[in-house]
Each structure stands twice: as structure tokens, then as C-alpha cells.
Amino acid sequence: MSLTRREALAGAVCSAIGVPAYVPKRTPNVLFIHTDQQFAGTVAAHGCPYVRTPNMDRLAAQGVSFHESYSADPVCCPARSAWYTGRPPSENGVVRNDTFPLEASMPDLGQWFSGRGYDSLYAGKWHIPGRPHDRSFRLLTQQHGIGEQDDISNARAVREFLRSRRPSDGPFFLSLGLLQPHDICYWVFAHTERLEAPIYPDVMPELPPIWHNLRFDEREPETFRKSWRNGAVWQHMSQWDEWQWRYYRWSYYRHVEMVDGAIGMVLDALEETKRDRDTVVVFTSDHGDGMGAHMLWQKMYFYEEVVRVPLVVSWRGHTPAGADDREHLVSGLDIAPTLCDYAGIEPMPQQRGRSLKPLVERRKVEWRDYLVSEAFTTGRMVRTATHKFIKYHGDATEQLFDMHSDRGEMQNLIGSGAADETADAMRRMLAGWEAHLVPSSAGRITDPAWNSPGSQAPSVRPSLPAT
Incomplete structure (x- = not known):
């Protein structure tokens, strides 16, 4: 491979300062x-x-x-x-x-x-x-x-x-x-108590304003609530003043x-x-x-x-x-x-x-119409261009959010009637995805009710690259 004059000069400069000379390559x-x-x-x-x-x-x-x-x-x-x-x-x-x-x-x-x-x-x-x-x-x-x-x-x-x-x-x-x-994480552990003022009071003018989704729709899966809302740290944090959340x-x-x-x-x-x-x-x-x-x-x-x-x-x-x-x-x-x-x-x-x-x-x-994320062994999220569906194995409570009108995920649409077809479609997406996987012993969910209700796999399962 021949070098241009500019590349040769660059190599000379690199050698002079002790840096290996750059050589263009394909890989x-x-x-x-x-x-x-x-x-x-x-x-x-x-x-x-x-x-x-x-x-x-x-x-x-x-x-x-x-x-x-x-x-x-x-x-x-x-x-x-x-x-x-x-x-x-x-x-x-x-x-x-x-x-x-x-x-x-x-x-x-x-x-x-x-x-x-x-x-x-x-x-x-x-x-x-x-x-x-x-x-x-x-x-x-x-x-x-x-x-x-x-x-x-x-x-x-x-x-x-x-x-x-x-x-x-x-x-x-x-x-x-x-x-x-x-x-x-460790900052939070050190600040779980109720404070009267920030440790560094001068930062008060710099604190971001309170965000629109500080609050939440209480219709959350019990699996999630047991893990997060019932914990000792959250019990302390739930008593925080708004400025502490901003801090x-x-x-x-x-x-x-x-x-x-x-x-x-x-x-x-x-x-x-x-x-x-x-x-x-x-x-x-x-x-x-x-x-x-x-x-x-x-x-x-x-x-x-x-x-x-x-x-x-x-x-x-x-x-x-x-x-x-x-x-x-x-x-x-x-x-x-x-x-x-x-x-x-x-x-x-x-x-x-x-x-x-x-x-x-x-x-x-052609790109996927949806993706699936996992969490906490039994949790699954299905995300489409418009909605997010959340389900935990063995938990009757599901979540569905309109990600266009409710990006902050403040209103759970499950049970609203108007979103029933969307929820059913996303259950089927999840069933189709799960049907393709080869779960390990640690990741296997054996309950046949995992995909119900209304979540039978589609008759023609999409190939994985198309999901």
C-alpha cells in the first residue's frame, strides 16, 4: 500500500513525538x-x-x-x-x-x-x-x-x-x-433520611425543576410493588420533600x-x-x-x-x-x-x-415491529412504535402505556376497554417471541398459563430477524 504525502508527513511527526505512525487499513x-x-x-x-x-x-x-x-x-x-x-x-x-x-x-x-x-x-x-x-x-x-x-x-x-x-x-x-x-446508588443510601436542607446549600438554584411523572398510577404489578414499594429505602424516600427528589x-x-x-x-x-x-x-x-x-x-x-x-x-x-x-x-x-x-x-x-x-x-x-426486554426472571416488556406492555409471570396485574400521548407512563390503560385489542395484540407478540427461545434452566418458565389470557401464539410466527 502506498502512502500519500500527507500520510507520510503525519507518520514522521508521530515518530518524533513517540506515537506509532498511523497506517490506513481495511479492517x-x-x-x-x-x-x-x-x-x-x-x-x-x-x-x-x-x-x-x-x-x-x-x-x-x-x-x-x-x-x-x-x-x-x-x-x-x-x-x-x-x-x-x-x-x-x-x-x-x-x-x-x-x-x-x-x-x-x-x-x-x-x-x-x-x-x-x-x-x-x-x-x-x-x-x-x-x-x-x-x-x-x-x-x-x-x-x-x-x-x-x-x-x-x-x-x-x-x-x-x-x-x-x-x-x-x-x-x-x-x-x-x-x-x-x-x-x-450509594448516594441514595446516604440520603434516605429526611433532610431540612441540601448538604451543599449553594446548589439549590441549580436543581432541576420537578418532573411531571414524579407521581405514578398505583395499578402496578404486585411482583413489582413487593420488590420496590414495600422496601425500607423506598419507605424513607416516599417521605421526601420535592426538593430532595430534585437534589x-x-x-x-x-x-x-x-x-x-x-x-x-x-x-x-x-x-x-x-x-x-x-x-x-x-x-x-x-x-x-x-x-x-x-x-x-x-x-x-x-x-x-x-x-x-x-x-x-x-x-x-x-x-x-x-x-x-x-x-x-x-x-x-x-x-x-x-x-x-x-x-x-x-x-x-x-x-x-x-x-x-x-x-x-x-x-x-425491513425492521422489527416490536422488541422484548426481560427483568427479574419473570418480567417481560413488549415495546412497539406506539405502546409499551408489561407483564410478570404469575401476576394478574399488567400495564399498558401509550408512548405517544403518555411518555411519562402515568396512565395504565389495562382495563380501560378502548385499549383491549392493543393489549391482546401485544400479548400475542410476547407469546410469539417466547416460542422461539431456547431457555436455560435458570430462565425457564414452566407454567402453561404464562401466555394467558388471550396470548396464544400467532398461527404464523414471525422469524426472529423480523421482530
Whole structure:
């Protein structure tokens, strides 16, 4: 391959400052950056006025942002197992945090890329039980799921790797697991009591205004209520004054800003080493946070603040700059096939998601009409372009929300009469999806009444890629 004069001069400059010279190549590097517990609506470039995220904004400005992006299971271990296997937790076995191991027979992305010419590397939080990540990746940092090292330390490790990487070393697949804004969990533990004033009174003018969905429709599934409304922490938080809820959300935004700084270190290193031109970056989060909506916090349920996550695909010179996709429903199950597609390698077996590359490239493709997320072993969410349906196995109470007129999910339409046909159709969608899965022993639901009432599978089941 011959170099242009500009590329040759760039190589000379890089040599002078000790950075390996950039050499154009056909096979891209793949960089997967993921945060922990970040709601989709916490990126300044996507319209949030209460947070400063210049580095997430930079990714969005260079790529495509998917605004209808949903976690495959809105809690840490299950969501991550879905990323790395392309299979839902009910199939891969990781249906709870730190309890059920990943199915030993299932390959993960680190193993898959390593076997196809890529150097698979990992830094930061892993958190998939039963699959030590040193069996799948070459580790840049050593730590467990909670994170013994902070995000800046992990970002520095990635930066030094990029600076020392030689052009002749071949393509890499690098996954960076960042911890924040997860530590808002501990902030809440420390602030459950009723306060007279903020610990930092000067922030009062900065607190975001109270949001329209602080309250909630009390017709919630009993499974959900037992787990969340009856807990000691929520009993304390339910007594908060409105300013305390605002203080909680303000603090959450500050945690998002912390992780944005770590992302910036990595993006700076990509540009410094000229690898931004041959590295596709996929950025997302495992799940969101309650953020005080419906007077809730944490994760593991299906309200938007918890289940909808940011997702950006960015590759300088290849992806449309600053593009927004608000049309297509995308899932955490789409991560694995997308990364494989950009690397030019075949997808792992029995993938339940689809590559986003055709959507990024604005190609005309048939896309899914609905997606399914799981939670808490027995919980399921069906999302269409217009509605969200929520059901827990063994629980008589269901939820249905009109996501056009009621984005805050304040009015449960189940039992309203006017929405009965919509609810029945979404039960059938769920039945059709479940019928295709091969559940693990941990994810198997054996009760034949699981799909009732009115949820018989359609006579012609849609193929998985079309869902």
C-alpha cells in the first residue's frame, strides 16, 4: 500500500513525538464503550439542559444516535450477558445479578473476536457471573463488577494502550466498562433520611425543576410493588420533600459528568494516535436509573428512565455526522451482531438481535415491529412504535402505556376497554417471541398459563430477524 504525502508527513511527526505512525487499513478496530446505569435522556447533545457531556456530545456529533434504544434486561449482569452473547438472559442463564452463571457452551464476544484475527482486550467493569473475563480477553486492568479502580484509571490504561499500540499489531476489539453513574446508588443510601436542607446549600438554584411523572398510577404489578414499594429505602424516600427528589436528580447528573470525563480521555487518545479514522466506536449503557420518576430509584424494572439507554455508533469519515434515528426500535441484543458486522466477521450462533450497520448507513431494510426486554426472571416488556406492555409471570396485574400521548407512563390503560385489542395484540407478540427461545434452566418458565389470557401464539410466527 502506498502512502500519500500527507500520510507520510503525519507518520514522521508521530515518530518524533513517540506515537506509532498511523497506517490506513481495511479492517477497522472496534471500541465498545459502556457506562453503568445511565438513562438515555442524560446527554446534553440529545436535549438534556441539566448536564454537561462534551465528550458524549462529541461522539454524537460524529455518528448516529439511536433514541429508541432499550436494555435487553435493565440490571447489570443480565444486560451485559445479553451484550456479549447476543442472547437474552432467559437463554444465556444470567437472569439475576451475581446468582446464575453464563451458560458454559455459549461463546462471548471476546472469544469470538479472538478466534477471527482480532486482539480482544478489556478494561474496567466486567460483571458476568460464571465467565471470568481473563478467559475471553487480554486484560488491561484487573477488577470485579463493582469496580476496584475508578473510571479515570481505566481510561488511562486504555490511553496508554492506544499510545503504545504498533501499526503492525493488527486490529483490536477493545471493551471499556466504565462504572459511573452507578454510584448514585450509594448516594441514595446516604440520603434516605429526611433532610431540612441540601448538604451543599449553594446548589439549590441549580436543581432541576420537578418532573411531571414524579407521581405514578398505583395499578402496578404486585411482583413489582413487593420488590420496590414495600422496601425500607423506598419507605424513607416516599417521605421526601420535592426538593430532595430534585437534589437526587441533580446529583445523578453530576455522576454522568464524571464518566464523561473518562470517555474524553479515550477519545482524545484515539485522535492523538490517528486511530479515530480506523476505529468504529459503539457507546451505550447497560440500563438507566429511576431518577425519581414515579418516586423510584435504582433499576430492574421497565419504566423508561430505567430501560431506555443511550446508543451511539460513531466512526469518523464513515458514519453520518450528527444523525438521529428516532424511528427504529433497537435492543441491547443488537450490540453483538453490530460489532461483528463492522468487523467483517460472521455473527455468533442463534443471535436474537440484528446489526445496526444498515440503519447507520441509511439503507432501506425491513425492521422489527416490536422488541422484548426481560427483568427479574419473570418480567417481560413488549415495546412497539406506539405502546409499551408489561407483564410478570404469575401476576394478574399488567400495564399498558401509550408512548405517544403518555411518555411519562402515568396512565395504565389495562382495563380501560378502548385499549383491549392493543393489549391482546401485544400479548400475542410476547407469546410469539417466547416460542422461539431456547431457555436455560435458570430462565425457564414452566407454567402453561404464562401466555394467558388471550396470548396464544400467532398461527404464523414471525422469524426472529423480523421482530
